[in-house]
Amino acid sequence: MNIKSAVFVKGVVGPNQILDDGKHKVAFIGRSNVGKSSVINSLLRKKGLVKSSSTPGKTREINFFLVNEDIYFVDLPGYGFAKISMQAREKLRNLILWYLTSPEIEHSRIVLIVDAKIGPTKLDEEMIDVLKDYGHDFVVVANKSDKLKRNSRITQLKLIREQTGKEAILYSAKTIEGRNEVMSKIFE
Numbered sequence: 391m392n393i394k395s396a397v398f399v400k401g402v403v404g405p406n407q408i409l410d411d412g413k414h415k416v417a418f419i420g421r422s423n424v425g426k427s428s429v430i431n432s433l434l435r436k437k438g439l440v441k442s443s444s445t446p447g448k449t450r451e452i453n454f455f456l457v458n459e460d461i462y463f464v465d466l467p468g469y470g471f472a473k474i475s476m477q478a479r480e481k482l483r484n485l486i487l488w489y490l491t492s493p494e495i496e497h498s499r500i501v502l503i504v505d506a507k508i509g510p511t512k513l514d515e516e517m518i519d520v521l522k523d524y525g526h527d528f529v530v531v532a533n534k535s536d537k538l539k540r541n542s543r544i545t546q547l548k549l550i551r552e553q554t555g556k557e558a559i560l561y562s563a564k565t566i567e568g569r570n571e572v573m574s575k576i577f578e
Contacts, residue, residue, distance in 0.1 A: 391576075391577050393458065395458055396436050396455055396456070397439075398439065398440075398453065399454045399456050399462070400454055401452065402452050403485060404485075405494075414460070414462070414498035416499045417489070417501070418463065418465055418466060419466045419486065419490070419501070419502055419517060420502060421470045421511060421513055421514060422468030424504065424534075426465065426468060426533075427465065429503055429531060430455070431563070432563040432564075433572060433576075434457065439455065450482060451467070452485065452489055464489075466485075467486060470511070490524060497527075499528070499529060499576050500521060500527070501572070502517065502531070504558070506535040506537065506558075507546070509549050509550055509553060529556070530557070530558040531558065531568070531572055532546065532550055533561050535568065536564050536565050547560065
């Protein structure tokens with residue numbers, strides 16, 4: 391897909407008219423510090439559009455980015471480790487679950503981002519269970535593939551497939567490896 395435009399529209403923390411405006415929504419979910427913002431920026435070829443931080447838990451809203459005036463890329467807060475209070479962490483968890491499980495919200499696709507080197511964590515596996523329980527069609531993107539040694543790529547892909555039940559796409563937000571494959575999966 392050719393990206394002609396991508397702009398931030400708004401961040402939401404609950405019901406909002408943007409959720410039912412008829413546009414397709416592609417949600418991006420992943421553990422804090424997995425590189426979700428970098429993945430979205432590299433897919434859109436818009437450096438700095440989605441704000442990234444070295445501080446886990448920086449995203450505290452569900453952020454909507456309108457792509458080609460037609461489809462939303464939806465950046466959900468990261469789950470897991472975050473430098474915030476337990477109460478704030480639980481609030482973020484509930485926000486994520488509300489978005490993913492609300493019957494009023496129609497998802498075109500969900501992109502689960504895992505760390506290519508670490509593989510799916512217990513928290514990723516819990517998120518996969520939620521996605522499967524609610525019948526979501528999701529794509530697994532193994533980010534930070536540039537940190538994998540050449541001979542461990544096949545082993546890691548096999549491990550990720552075993553843990554997620556899905557074929558993963560090796561991706562590097564740094565080198566853009568896998569961009570075409572991810573975009574094809576998102577828009578198929």
